[in-house]
Structures are given as structure tokens and as C-alpha cells.
Amino acid sequence: MIRAIARKEFTQYWRDGRVVTVFGIVALLGLAATVTGWSAVSTMERERASAVAMDREIWDTQGLKNPHTAAHFSRYAFQPTFNLAVFDPGLTDYVGNAIWLEAHYRDPAALRPVEDAVEIQRIAQLNPAWVIQVFGPLLIFILLYGAVAAERESGTLRQLLAAGMRPVSLLLGKAVSAFSLTGLLVFGVLLGSAFLMSAEGIERLPDTGLRTAALAALYLVYLAIFVFLALGVSALSSRSRTALAGLMGIWIVATILGPRIGPDVAGALAPAPPAHEFTARLQRESSDPFWGGSDEAVQRRQQVLDDILAEYGVETVEELPINYDGHLLQESEEFANDVFDALYDELWGSYERQRAIARVFALFSPTIAAQNVSMALAGTDIHAYRHFADEAEQFRREFVLLLNQEMIDHGGADGYAYVSGNDFWRQNPDFAYTAPGIGDAVRGVRGDVIILLLWFAMAVAVAALGVRRGFLGEVAA
């Protein structure tokens, strides 16, 4: 019976020009978004590969230079754009592509693609995930708003029930047809993305297969939520017009207003530290207490001197078997690193608080939760960005230590006049980044997954309520 109803619904969709047109437009958008996403990711990866090679070459051929001078010039960590960004670029355009690994300072990632984007991109950015998140529910609502209400208006519902049709079968038949059609869209877009993201030159995210499967599951659950909601609302509405108005209201709140209002309110309640203040604090708190002229700074430097003299059991700097300037520089790094940890924890903390507040809005908009999970699976969320930034920072510390150590060990009395050559630079390691696996990626979005499941349960409950009230009312009549 369910199959017969689904087949009848498909025939009806096919005959309804509006449905064919809307589906065609959405499918076309999905295709355009997939190709655009692939083009953007492959360009970014090509440029990154070239920049990485150039960075190495520049480093290797810098010639005679003091190691600490080289630490100021330093190197860059370039963030890879992984294959699943073709499907969901998430925050890719809003975080920087490159982190300067200079001595004495922890820089933010610079070169954000959004800074080069045209301003109307801020209205909407064409990408496959966005097409499914926004247009999938719209398509479902258009397909299903009259699923029960229109049957009731035309009097066919009473006939069907009188003929012994089970309400659940009718509902499931309609659900299967709408779900299959929109599911086709999800699989089409995901398959297209999977095909394009396997292109040469695009780096694979660990667990890509698992992640892709999880993305497919996520979007099927996401669309199922809207399918059941639509059926429930349609069954509970006396007229299809009322059902459509209600569903359009849900669509607007869920996909348009919610994802914008949530982060906006979160930004107001838990603001990130203003950039100028944060930059000033980084400078002030990491450098001045060590290198400044205050008593505290002078004492700190004196302590470093006393400690090293005591360690080597000598009286003067000249007697030290190491280069003292290099040692002092490294001590200042150690001091600054603690400050960077504290300040960046504060910064990341503010992002996390914002995310937690915005998540509350997911109770009104499943799209917010779906976006969070989708970005996490695609490796394009804030957690993935932080992982990269932290790894880059770890490498910066090790790299600067390596350069300072060169000066400490070999600088002798030359100090800042000591120079290393290309032979030394060529031995220095590259920053190699490995993204976290799926387990780590989804750890931060467990709350969103729970909210999505709650939404699913709620949608099924609404549909069940529709069956009880809408259909039984009809039977009673």
C-alpha cells in the first residue's frame, strides 16, 4: 500500500509543473555549488602547494644570517583546505590561510579569503551544504504542505479512510515519496562532491569515507525532520493554505532567521575581545614584563642571569660556555609562551561560549545544529581551525627553540654577530599538519547531534499527533 501511494505521489509530482520546476532549480543550484566548491578548493590547494614550496626555498637560501634574525623572518604554516570543503566549506573563507611563525609572538591566521570576496557574498554563499540546508526543507514543504490538508479539502481523505486505508500507511507513503526525492538531491550532491574531491591535488581528510557516510546520514535525518514536520502540520491544518503558511513560517525561522539571529545574540552576550585590545594585550603582556624597563622586567632578566651563572658555577657571562644572548632570548620565549596560552585560551573560550549560546537557538532551528555537525564532519569548523592553529603554534615554539639553541650552542662570544648558513637552514624541519580523525572532530558537536535527534523525535511526535487528531477526527466525522 505504501508503495502504491508513493508511486501515485511521484506521478503527481511529475505532472505538477511547479514541483518539477522547483526541483530542477534546486538540482541545478546543487550542481553549480558543487562545481564552484571544487574550483575554489582546488585553486586554494594549488596556491598552498606553491606557497609551501616557495617558503621552503626562501628559507633554505637565505644565506648567512644570525639564527635569531632568521627566527624573526621565520616561516609560515599554511592551512590545508581538505577535500570535504568542496561539500561544506564552513568557516574556510572566514579563517586565515597562513600563520606567521615568528619569534616572540603568536600571530593569528592571516589572509582570510572573505577579505577578497565581493560584498554580496555575505548575503549567501553558494555551496552544496547550503543548498541542502536551505532548499531541501523548502522543497519538502512544497511537496508536502497539502499531503493531508489538500486531501481533506477535496474530500478524498474521507473516501480513502472509508475504503480502509490506514492513516499511517497514507502518511508513510507520502513521506517516502517526498523523502526519496529530496534524498536523491542529497545523494546527487554528495556523490558529485565525492567525485570532484577525489581530484588530484586536493588533500584528503582522515576518515574521509566515514565522514562522507556520516554526512549522508546527517542530512537524511535533517530532511526527515522536515518531512515529518510537514506531514504533521499538514494533517493538523484544516486547509492546505494554513498548512503552507505555517510551514513557510517554520522554514523562514529555521533556515533564514535562526542561523543569523543565534550567532548575533551569542556575539552580544559573549563578545570576543576586540581585535585592537587583544593585539595590544598580546604585545604588552608577553613582551614588556620581560624586555621592558620596569623593575619587574629588570629583576626578571637579572634572575635569568643569576640562574644560568649558578647552573654553570661561573661568575660572569664571559665565562659561560654558552651564548648568553641566545639563552636570554629563549627564556623570553618561554615567558611569552605562557602568556600566549592564557590569552589565546581566553579568545578560544569566548568563541566556545558563543557557540554554546548559539546552540540554544538550535532548539528553534535544526539548521543551526545541522550546520555545526556538517562543518565538524567536513573539517571546516572552529574546532578544526583551532586544532590547526594550536599545532602551528607548537611547531613555532619548537622551531624558534631550534634556532635559539643554534645561537646558544654555537654563538659563543659573537652573540648577535654569529651567523649560520644555508647548510643549517636546509636541516630545519617543515611544518607537517595532520588533521584530527572523525572521533575528535565530532566530540565538540555531541550537543548538536542530541538536539538534532530531539528534533527528529519531536517531528515524529508532531506527525503522530497529526495522525491521531487529523485522521481520527476525519474518521469520526
Next chain:
Amino acid sequence: MRAILKHERRALLGDRLQVLLLGLFALICLSASLRGAQYREALEEAAAAFEAEHLERAADWRERVVAVESGDVAPEDDVFAGLAMDVARPAVAAPGPLADFSRGVTDVHPFTARVALWRSVDRLFGNYQFQSPNEIRAGKLDLAFAVLFVMPLLMIALTFGALSRDRDSGRLGLLLSHPVSVRAVVRSKLLVRLGAVFAILVAALLAGLFIGAGGVPGGERLGRFGFWFLAASGYFAFWTGAIHWFVSLNRRSETTAMMMIGFWVLNGLVGPAVLAAAAQLIHPAPSQLAFLSTAREVSNEAYRSRADVMRGMLLDHPELTVENYTIPEYIRVSYLVNETVDRAVEPVLEEFEAVQDRRQSFLSLVQYAAPAALAMLSINEISGTDLARQVRFEGEVRDYKRAIARHVEAKVLAGERLTVAEVDAVPAYAFREGDLGAVGRSVLFPVGYLFGLGLLAAALARRNLARLQTRFREA
């Protein structure tokens, strides 16, 4: 007509859902105004604090030069006082006059720069990328968003059943059997419902004007507000015309609603997304990473061959050959290395600007296909938060650095101190807002186009309704 209007007014006020929607819109606008005012104030404070801090530093630095020049401090006791390489000045673009109405691109671009010779042009703007990426991605709930996206949705929600509800219930024939024109009925319904929306819009914009100004607004703000109001009214007129036309098609309620929502989606989401993607695909920006690599490569090369660079400079400027050079050599080297980098990356930076120009030209042509994009571009320009303004600021800051370099170059290379008079003559930077008249001329045609589209749609709607009336009479 008056009776219909009265009836419609009563019907609107009696419909709790519609009143709730109007209230929600008013609330969203008020919240947008308050948040916008906060945002603009924060930008102003940040800009003022940055400028004050750096001017204070510059003043302290000048004091050292005065002390040496007046003999209070012996030159050998402060070797670096007046060091030409240390000249640093702030360059600040205060927030646009209506940045509280539309934030535009202000949340991702720098608006301050510490212009110093120690920094090559690729590093002039320092570190400013600390905003929450999630927040930037989501966009802001400002008045521009309320007007461009929420207002049309409200207009649709209030009017999609204006005619079709009577049609669906079979009352339309009965209504038209009375001596009343269908045009008058539709006009009255739209007038009451959309009039309420417009009243809220006007009130919200006026509230925004005063809230953002923190009192009575000044002349520049008022002038810009006039254009903003015109643009918002143009967009409202465009939607009024479009809705009038959809209603006049006399379809079933759900079909009318779907057509309107479909149009909203095409105009507000698909259109801008496709235009943005097309602009970027047709006019791709140069690679930022390649720009970075170029700057580093040149810097490295210049540093490596610093002896040659220095020799070249002295060949060009033999008058700068000094004996007993007391300032450390690395200072001259840094200057020359930065100078070399600045010159090398100039073509790339020009290409960035040229691409933005080409995209701007492209969008100025195709924006007419998506009125939401057109309205947004006009509104950002009026607000002083558009990309072109930002590109101009960044270009001016680079020019400013060149101006400072020209002023002190001889002293840097000769290793001489600046005198107090020379310090005082270091040029200052002041960002000038675009001329109000120019802004008006620039947005006049796009805004006129919105009004024109609205009028055209309304004219077509009148024709459709006249035909409908005739059909009913004949029937």
C-alpha cells in the same frame, strides 16, 4: 473606498497573528538599531583609542627630540632620539556615517594602521583577525538585513491572501457583484497591510537615526540618512509592486504564497549567491599566498644582497655618503629592504585593486538582475561600509607610508637625526568620507530602478485586475 479601508484596518487589527508578525518586525528593527548603535560606538571607541595611543607615543618620541635639541639631554645619551626610521603615525578610518544601519564589510577589514617605516606595506595593518569566524560567517542582524530580508517576508505573510482568500472561499464573485472595483478592494487591502509595514519601517529608521547618533544627528548623518531612507523606500516600493502583481494573478492562496516565496528566494538568496560566484569566477583575485611569497622572496633577496642594495643607493645618492656613521647599519638595511619589498609588491597590490574595480563594474551591471543585491550595494555605499571605501582606505594608507618615507628618507640613509621642525612637518593622515553628492549620484539610478520596477509591476497589476473585473462582469 473609505468603508473598505476601515473594514480592512479592523480586519488587520483583529488578526492576532498578523499583529504579532508586525510586532515581531518592529522588535527586530529596534534590536537591530540598538545593536547597530553599540557596534558603531565600539568601532568609534576603538578607532579613537588607537589614534590617541599612537599620537601619544609620537608625542613622547617628539619630546626626546626636543630634549636633545634644547640641550637638556646630551646627544650621546640618547643616540636614537629623532631616529628617522622610528617615525610612526596612526592612520584611521572612522566608521562610516551609518555603520550602525549596515555593517557591510567593516567586520572583516582593518580600519586602523600603524604606519611605520619598519613595516613593509604587506604588514601595515598588523594583526586584526581575531573576530569570531562563526560570527562573521553568520552575518549581522542589522537594519539592512531587517529591511532587505525580513521586511519582504512580512509583506508576503500579510498579503498573500489579499485576493485569493476571497477567491478560495468563493466570496470574490459576491464581492464584485456589488458596485465596487476589484482594484479598489486590492488597493485597500494592500494599503492597510503594507501601510502598517511602511509605518514601522519609517519609525524604525528614525529610531535608528537617533539611537545611533546618541542624540540629534549631525548634517552628514542626516544627509546619508535621507539617501538610506530613499533606498529603503525604493526597495519597499519594488516589493509593493511585485506583491501587487502576484496578487493580481488571482491564483489560489497557496500558489500565490509559493510564487511570492519563490521570488523572495530567487531575489534574496539565489540571485546574490550566483552573482557573487560569477563575479569571482570571471574576475578572480590574485593569490594572496603568492603575494605573501613574493613579499618574502623579495625581502629575503634584498637582505641577502644588502651590500649591493646599499651600493646601489649610494651610487644614486652620493650626497648621502657619510663618514663616522654612528647609527647601526641594520637600520639603513631594514629601510632599504622594506623599500625594495614595497616596490616589488606594488604591482600585485595594484592588481588586487584592479580586480576589485573590475568586479565592481561587473556587479554594477548585473546587480539589476537581483534587486536585493542592488539594494544592498547601494545601502552599503550610503552607509559608508562598502568594499570600495575599504579598498580606498587601504590604498591611501600605503600612499601615506610612501609620503612619510619621502619626507625622512634622506635622514634615514644619512643616519642623521630629525630636527623638531622636521618631526612637526611629518605629514598627517586624515581619512575623508566620500562626497555626499557623489554618493547620491552613484545610488540615484539603482534606487530609481527599484521605484521603476515597483511602478511597472503595479501598472501590470492594475491591468490584470481590470481584466479580472471585466471577466466577472461578463460572467
